[in-house]
Amino acid sequence: MSHAPQExxxxxxxxxxxxLLASLGPYREADSFSVNADLRKAGHSPELVAAVLTQSRLRTRAEAKxxxxxxxxxxTQAGLEQATRLNVAARHAERFAKAGISHVADLGCGLGADSMALASMDIAVTAVEMDETTAACATINLMPFPHATVVHSDATSVDLDGIDGVWLDPARRTTSTSGTKxxxxxxxxxxxxxxxxxxxxGGRAVGVKMGPGMPHDSVPANCEAQWVSVGxxxxxxxxxxxxxxRRGVRRAALVISSQGAAELTSGEDFDGGPVAAVGPVxxxxxxxxxxxxxAGxxxxxxxxxxxxxVDEHIAYICAPELHDSPFARAYKVLEVMPYNVKALKAWVKANxxxxxxxxxxxxxxxxExxxxxxxxSKRDTKHAKTATLVLTRIGEERVAVVVEPVTF
Known part of the structure; x- marks a missing residue:
């Protein structure tokens, strides 16, 4: 999955x-130079100091997930970029637990986030990772879980006999000296x-995490597709x-926020479902x-x-009533103007x-x-006045909509 140098x-x-890694506090970029100097002065090798500081920085970044x-x-840098957030991994694991799956192969386990979630539900896990460095990280990360075993191997060549569930998070990036792509x-x-x-x-319970930009026509016909948003x-x-x-669910949108989680589902294929009317802003x-x-x-x-x-090809909705919904952010429409820079500049000045x-x-x-x-160019920062503009298209006409965000 990732190819960080073994050293x-x-x-x-x-x-x-x-x-030494455990002794460091939270990483701060501003302090890294002096910490580096202090650790080397204390007799630690440059290689160890570099490794410890890199890991400290990654740990601090990883707290969000x-x-x-x-x-x-x-x-590892690339492993962290692709790693599943723990609260999302828990939902993946829940699927396997609810289906009564007893042993899951996590093929391409990366740093082990999904394996950790599965093992915490007492599901036996065989975590497979081809990259040696990443497999070493996963071994450390899964040490608290006796039901989890890490195998350093190619995901496509593992013997799945006796394993009734498979989870995959395929590598969707290439790593080179210039970074990941x-x-x-x-x-x-x-x-x-x-x-x-x-x-x-073959009939096994299979789940696979893909990039959210996956086109609808690439989604296999015999599966449920669930798009997930976090914050x-x-x-x-x-x-x-x-x-x-899930029976009767072809596509779904799972929205996770600080208020909790909400889901919208449809049993229709991507070209089915309701057809929305088009009307004024x-x-x-x-x-x-x-x-x-x-999720369409x-x-x-x-x-x-x-x-x-407001246009059949654009994802803006207008409705006469105010709805508090996790599935859409609400704005009150104040004014609709044709999109014209000169007129908008005059409107900004006048207001x-x-x-x-x-x-x-x-x-x-x-x-921007x-x-x-x-x-x-010169603004009165003491008496700041904020406005929100929504720029969109209605047919061939470009419009600027003055709106006010609604807070519930």
Whole structure:
């Protein structure tokens, strides 16, 4: 999955390295130079100091995904980028537990996030990782779980006899000296989607995490596709096959926020479901969550709100009533104007606006550039007046909608 140099991890797998890493407080970039100097002055080798500081930085970054568990884990840069957040991994594991699966092979386990979640539910886990450094990290991360075993091997060549569930998180990035680069073709993933479909054809419970931008026509016909967003960011689409797929659910949007989790599902294929009407910009404007958009469920939300789209190709909904929903952000429509920079600049000046939030969909305008054009160079920071503009297209006409965010 990732290819961090072996030497960056090896020094940490010694008593000296592990104790030194544990002795460091939270990583701060501003302090890293002096900490480096102090550790080297204390007699630690440059290789160990570099490894410890790199790991300390990764642990601090990993807290967003792993919480306090991050302090006891080992990471690689590429592994952390692709690792599943622990609260999402717990939902993956729940699927296998509810289906009564007793032994899961986590093929391409990376740093072991999903394996940790599975093992914490008393499911036996065979965690398979081809990259030696990443496998070493996973071994450390899974040490608290006696039901988990790490195997350093190619995911496609593991014997699955006696294993009734398979989880996969294929590598969707290539790593080079210039960093990591995302791959888009599901057949170029490691392992490829066709390998996953082959596993599912045998009747096993199979789940696979894919990138959220996966096109609908690449989604296999015999699975459930669940798009997941966390805190407004769409993190993945998971494909579920056989006993871990829910009956009557073809596609779903799972929205996880600080308020909890909510899900919208449809039994229809991607070209089915309700067709939303198209109407004027009025009342309240709704910006659907990214998972709702990716799952093709915008029309379902419009129907739920008794609303309509402002353009059949653009994911903005208008409805006469105000709805508090986890599936869309609400704005009150104040004014609708044709998109014209000169007119907008005059509007900004006339209203004394000093802070401008610009949202857009269906138009090539760059919000940062437009903001520079519209706002005065000298602004009254003591008496800041904020406004929100939504730029979009209605047919061929570009419009600017003045809105007010609604807070519940």
């Amino acid at each position: 960056q991890i090896a020094p940490l797998l010694t008593t000296e390295g592990w104790e 792993f919480g306090e568990f991050a302090r006891q884990m080992l990471f 995302r791959i888009w073709d599901p057949e170029a993933f490691s392992p490829p989607l066709s390998f996953v479909e082959g596993l599912a054809a 407004g960011d769409v993190t993945e689409v998971t494909l579920w096959f056989n006993t871990v797929a 009025e009342g309240f404007l709704y910006e659907p969550d990214g998972a709702v958009i990716r 469920l915008v029309a379902d939300v419009a129907e739920r709100f008794g609303g309509h789209l 004394g606006i000093t802070v401008l939030d610009i949202k857009k969909r269906g138009t090539a305008v760059t919000p 550039e437009l903001r520079k054009q519209l706002l005065p």
